[in-house]
Amino acid sequence: MSPRTTIEDVYAQILARNPGEPEFHQAVREVFGSLDRVLEKRPEYTEASILERICEPERQIIFRVPWLDDAGRVQINRGFRVQYNSALGPYKGGLRFHPSVLLGTVKFLGFEQIFKNALTGMPIGGGKGGSDFDPKGRSDAEVMRFCQSFMTEAYRHIGEYTDVPAGDIGVGAREIGYLFGQYKRITNSYESGVLTGKGVTWGGSLVRTEATGYGAVYFTQHMLATRGQSFDGARVLVSGSGNVAIYAIEKVQSLGGIVVGASDSSGAVHDPDGIDLELLRDVKERRRDRIEVYATERGGRARFVPGASVWDLDGDESVQVALPCATQNELGEEHARTLVANGLVAVAEGANMPATPGAIRIFRQAGVLFGPGKAANAGGVATSALEMQQNASRDSWGFEHTEERLAEIMAGIHERTAETAEEYGVPGDYTVGANIAGFIRVADAMLALGVI
Numbered sequence: 001m002s003p004r005t006t007i008e009d010v011y012a013q014i015l016a017r018n019p020g021e022p023e024f025h026q027a028v029r030e031v032f033g034s035l036d037r038v039l040e041k042r043p044e045y046t047e048a049s050i051l052e053r054i055c056e057p058e059r060q061i062i063f064r065v066p067w068l069d070d071a072g073r074v075q076i077n078r079g080f081r082v083q084y085n086s087a088l089g090p091y092k093g094g095l096r097f098h099p100s101v102l103l104g105t106v107k108f109l110g111f112e113q114i115f116k117n118a119l120t121g122m123p124i125g126g127g128k129g130g131s132d133f134d135p136k137g138r139s140d141a142e143v144m145r146f147c148q149s150f151m152t153e154a155y156r157h158i159g160e161y162t163d164v165p166a167g168d169i170g171v172g173a174r175e176i177g178y179l180f181g182q183y184k185r186i187t188n189s190y191e192s193g194v195l196t197g198k199g200v201t202w203g204g205s206l207v208r209t210e211a212t213g214y215g216a217v218y219f220t221q222h223m224l225a226t227r228g229q230s231f232d233g234a235r236v237l238v239s240g241s242g243n244v245a246i247y248a249i250e251k252v253q254s255l256g257g258i259v260v261g262a263s264d265s266s267g268a269v270h271d272p273d274g275i276d277l278e279l280l281r282d283v284k285e286r287r288r289d290r291i292e293v294y295a296t297e298r299g300g301r302a303r304f305v306p307g308a309s310v311w312d313l314d315g316d317e318s319v320q321v322a323l324p325c326a327t328q329n330e331l332g333e334e335h336a337r338t339l340v341a342n343g344l345v346a347v348a349e350g351a352n353m354p355a356t357p358g359a360i361r362i363f364r365q366a367g368v369l370f371g372p373g374k375a376a377n378a379g380g381v382a383t384s385a386l387e388m389q390q391n392a393s394r395d396s397w398g399f400e401h402t403e404e405r406l407a408e409i410m411a412g413i414h415e416r417t418a419e420t421a422e423e424y425g426v427p428g429d430y431t432v433g434a435n436i437a438g439f440i441r442v443a444d445a446m447l448a449l450g451v452i
């Protein structure tokens with residue numbers, strides 16, 4: 001990139017070279033929106049074409065995943081692994097199994113992951129993968145055969161020192177188990193550190209399951225504290241009812257907050273007395289059922305709104321904290337406007353990119369505290385890095401110690417993000433703080449490693 005090339009020129013090249021990938025464009029735009037301040041201070045980044053290089057994945061793998069369903073029919077899915085950036089450590093990031101997954105989805109998630117992982121301060125690069133496989137309604141045996149087929153190709157591209165996948169939407173302990181089993185079988189080695197999110201009896205880390213949800217709540221606590229506020233007595237909306245949402249709800253409740261809504265892809269439940277977490281876990285985790293069943297079994301206390309987003313419920317509720325923990329672009333401008341009008345104080349993204357750019361603008365203009373996913377949901381991948389540490393030293397830590405480490409890491413991320421925002425003249429803007437702090441760490445490593 002010649003010194004005269006601007007961020008806008010680079011962005012135009014990215015649009016032209018990556019057509020039809022709107023989520024990827026959105027993720028790049030969001031990071032680029034923060035970088036003009038850095039590039040002014042550090043011309044060496046422009047001279048070394050860091051922007052162009054950081055947007056181009058180091059390697060992208062796309063493969064066929066054939067498997068047999070329970071009726072003996074052949075099914076074909078597409079598998080992906082985007083190995084985005086390894087300047088700071090092995091590629092690290094989850095696998096998403098969802099019918100909406102396209103290459104552009106994996107690229108947006110991988111791109112976000114680079115900066116999120118850098119922000120944790122741990123030695124992990126960025127990557128992401130997944131498949132358009134839909135685990136919903138599939139038997140355990142079908143999920144196992146799919147995972148085995150996925151790993152039969154993926155194993156040659158990953159490794160403890162190369163690339164370490166984990167879970168994301170549609171990939172939890174069950175899938176990681178089947179994936180690890182197949183990796184172990186093919187390679188004939190017990191290489192624990194090749195995947196994270198493993199079961200605690202076979203190389204997993206305590207707190208990894210809880211980490212993303214807990215971490216998002218810790219981050220929100222730090223944001224609230226800057227205004228002398230806390231979760232105690234706060235009314236909170238959480239979207240989703242998967243792994244991130246469940247543990248965010250648990251932590252909010254333990255801090256005295258009242259979570260009045262949750263959701264899944266079929267609709268939302270409004271539970272003004274506060275979610276009964278045991279029941280929600282029973283329905284969603286153990287029975288893998290629809291959230292409507294939760295409302296039915298809540299004995300008249302909760303209302304199910306089919307097809308609704310949890311953010312639609314804010315018309316009936318005034319909430320102080322919003323924790324979007326479902327999926328990308330779930331919280332739009334209209335939702336943001338209603339939330340703000342009803343007295344919202346803070347938002348933290350438990351999911352990746354759940355708030356649209358328009359919603360973020362509205363939050364910013366209204367002075368709502370906004371914790372972007374790169375910072376707020378980094379507790380999951382940070383605890384994956386702790387799992388890698390335990391695997392490397394053949395150790396396993398206790399719950400309390402691991403949770404303390406997670407809490408320290410989240411406090412560090414909050415501090416780094418807030419200080420960077422301050423340094424670059426936008427105090428309280430966690431988006432700019434997270435983007436710049438993450439970017440500088442990766443960019444400096446890339447400079448040091450030469451043109452590779």
Ligand code: GLU
Binds near residue numbers: 196
């Ligand atoms: N999928 C999670 C994320 O978005 C966790 C990734 C990991 O643990 O590697 O950060």
